[in-house]
Amino acid sequence: MRLLTHNTLRNNSAAANGKGFPLRIKAAEIRVDENKDDDDDEMQIAFVKGVLGMLDWSILVQGASEMGLSTLPPALTDEMANDPTFMRALYHVLMNVHLVRGILVCPDTGREFPVTDGIANFMLEEDECEHVRM
Amino acid sequence: MSRPELTGHASLFYNAKEARKYNSSSRMVGVQREITERAIELLRLPEDRPSFVLDVGCGSGLSGQVLEEKGHAWVGCDVSRDMLNVANERIKENMLERSEAAASGGIDMDDDDDEDDDSKYDDSPTKPFTGDLMHHDMGTGLPFRPATFDACVSISALQWLCYSNAKGQIPKKRLTRFFSSLYQVLRRGARAVLQFYPETAEQAILISECAAKVGFAGGIVVDYPNSTKAKKHYLVLSFDRAYKAPSGLDAMDGALLSSASAQTGVRVEQARGKRGGPPRKGKGGTKTKEWIVHKKETQRKKGKAVKTDTKYTGRKRPARF
Numbered sequence: 001m002r003l004l005t006h007n008t009l010r011n012n013s014a015a016a017n018g019k020g021f022p023l024r025i026k027a028a029e030i031r032v033d034e035n036k037d038d039d040d041d042e043m044q045i046a047f048v049k050g051v052l053g054m055l056d057w058s059i060l061v062q063g064a065s066e067m068g069l070s071t072l073p074p075a076l077t078d079e080m081a082n083d084p085t086f087m088r089a090l091y092h093v094l095m096n097v098h099l100v101r102g103i104l105v106c107p108d109t110g111r112e113f114p115v116t117d118g119i120a121n122f123m124l125e126e127d128e129c130e131h132v133r134m
Numbered sequence: 135m136s137r138p139e140l141t142g143h144a145s146l147f148y149n150a151k152e153a154r155k156y157n158s159s160s161r162m163v164g165v166q167r168e169i170t171e172r173a174i175e176l177l178r179l180p181e182d183r184p185s186f187v188l189d190v191g192c193g194s195g196l197s198g199q200v201l202e203e204k205g206h207a208w209v210g211c212d213v214s215r216d217m218l219n220v221a222n223e224r225i226k227e228n229m230l231e232r233s234e235a236a237a238s239g240g241i242d243m244d245d246d247d248d249e250d251d252d253s254k255y256d257d258s259p260t261k262p263f264t265g266d267l268m269h270h271d272m273g274t275g276l277p278f279r280p281a282t283f284d285a286c287v288s289i290s291a292l293q294w295l296c297y298s299n300a301k302g303q304i305p306k307k308r309l310t311r312f313f314s315s316l317y318q319v320l321r322r323g324a325r326a327v328l329q330f331y332p333e334t335a336e337q338a339i340l341i342s343e344c345a346a347k348v349g350f351a352g353g354i355v356v357d358y359p360n361s362t363k364a365k366k367h368y369l370v371l372s373f374d375r376a377y378k379a380p381s382g383l384d385a386m387d388g389a390l391l392s393s394a395s396a397q398t399g400v401r402v403e404q405a406r407g408k409r410g411g412p413p414r415k416g417k418g419g420t421k422t423k424e425w426i427v428h429k430k431e432t433q434r435k436k437g438k439a440v441k442t443d444t445k446y447t448g449r450k451r452p453a454r455f
Contacts, residue, residue, distance in 0.1 A: 004186075005209050005266040012277040012315065021279060033229070036236060036262070043205060046183035054186075054282055054321065095207070095264065118225075119218050122211075122270040122277045126302045129274045132311045 001120045004094040006063045007055055009120070011106035011113070013128040020106050022059040023113070025066035029101035035092045044091040045084055051094075052081065060094075067097055137333060143299040148193070148214035157194040157220050166289060169366060170200040173287050173327040176355065176370055176380070179206070185284040188319070189265070190272050190328070191291020195221030198265040201287070209283075211270040213294075218267050225263045232262065273308030275315035282319050285326065292330035292369065296337050309344040316371075317348045326350075326371040338367060345371055353379030360384075364437035384435065423448035 011020030061072045072093065073080065080086045104113040104120065114121050138147045148156070156162055179185045184205045192198050192210025194217045201208045212218050270277065273295050295312060296305045316326060332338035342354060352371040358364035359382065370379050419425070426448040434440045 001266050001268075004207070005268075008209070008278045008282040010277055010279050012275050020277075033262075034233075034236075036232070040205075043184055047186075047207065050183050050284070051186055054279075056279070095262075117219075117222060119215075119222065119267045119269055122268055123213075124271070124274040126274075126300065129311065132307050132314070134306060134310055 001099045001115055001118055002095055003060065003063050003067065003097050004051070004055075005120075006099070006104070007059050007094075009104065009122075011109060011111055012130065013106075013109070013111060013124055014130045015109045015111070015128070016106060017108070019108055022056070022062060022107060023104040024107060025063055025099060025102060025104060027067055027099055027102040029099075030067055031098045031100050033096040033098070035088070035096060041084075041088060045087040048087050048091045048094065049081070052076075055094075064093060064097070067099065069093060069097060137331075139294055139297045139333070143213075144294045145214040145216070148217045150216040150219070153194055153214065153216040153220045156217070157196070157224075163196060166196040167200055169289050169329050170197040170287070172357065172366070172383075173197075173289060173329055173368060174200065174204065176327045176368055177285050177287065177325050179285060184264075186282070188276070188278075188283040188286040190276075190286060190288040190316075191294070192221065192265075192267065193217045193289075193291070195224055195265065195267075197287060197289045199224070202264050205264075207264040209266045209268065211268045211272060211276070212291075213269075213271045215269050218269055221265075221267055225265070228263050272312050273303070275311045276319050278319040280318045281321045283324060284321060285324050286316060286320060286328070287326070288328035288330070290329060290331060292328045292341060293332060293337065296333070296340065306340065306344065309341060310348065313345045313350065314348040317350060320373075322373055324373070326352075326369075328369040328371070330367055330369060332367055341369060345369065349373075351375045351377045355379050355382045357383040358437040360435050361437035421448075 006023065006025065009021065009023055010016070011023065013020070057076050061074060064070070064072050098118055099115050100118050102115050104115060105111070106113075138144075141147050179187075184207060187201055187206050187208040189198055189201065189208050189210040192208075192212050193214070195210065198208050198210050198221065210218075210221070212221075268277075272291070295309050298305055320326065330341065332341070338354060345352070350371040351374060352369070355368040355370055357366045357368070368382075420429075427443055430440050430443065430447075
């Protein structure tokens, strides 16, 4: 599970009351992939620019540090957003840093979501689910 | 196999053995690929940049693979852990190939594993895997922050919501929960295309109604409506109230899925002025050119592969000696 995905996740059980993020990461095993030279840089930068609007920067900084990466700046400036080197590095952080084994913890309820073999388990019981107005 | 949904829970049907079979059957892989390509076509994603796509019911990652080949990043959810494990294996193989290619510095030889059927589709060096997998039941609602995804795709999964497999599971409730969470997690202007197999017309209606009730606009696109085998339903959802679903493919103009036109690269000709009724079975009967042309039309409508009509169609053959 990469940092990009972690940024979007939330505990959607009824107990979380509509919030349920940012999920705290208790990392047991991490894997960082290499950014190959032949990968399409322009497309990578275009992709990062595309998701920048929906990313929560504070969740990213916290998540990265819980995964052992503390080099992200605390805030994103326009200058950084227009710097291709920074964007490429950001792509690497978002896409190549994986939680292979660990636990994601909801900050509001303490509910744990285990991650094994890179796959996050978000199976909820029927009685945990949000109420539905039909 | 009639309807796997009637046998029980999806994760029980798609167990380890079934998951392996699913992923290694080249026919299944081919069909799922085609459906995914068509779904992506219906999504009308921007061409200038990769999109961040949600794949609901991603299974063994066949649809995710197509998304990757087109350069998109995706997050896949599935209720069957066994199917996800198969998807994971493919990802690991892919990574191994890439690191071996980098190490050797040359073109990596395509290892033709049974499950790695993508070698003939992907000419370029193996693309990086851009998907994440989640073990998750779509009926419990999607666990993402609002306005996260650029698009959503779902291949052959939605109909599973129409059957209850555990105490307290009400299909309508689960469908509504799924669609209302989908509405939340899509960015404005995003679109969702969900291919599914309705058992009955009532099911298709139930699904559309639940989607409409949460605020989606859109409709169901039906490809090849006259063929039981080739017929496919795509629920296309959008936020744009003015959106009108495109008309479905018919064998006559289906460039993507009709193998006849795929072979020749030409649109299959329509027999003008002869539609409506079969030519009278008068003199000549089924041997006349009119009859043959009409018969080929009928077969095309059924979605079968038919050679194009040329000047040689139904010509008088030289007498046998």
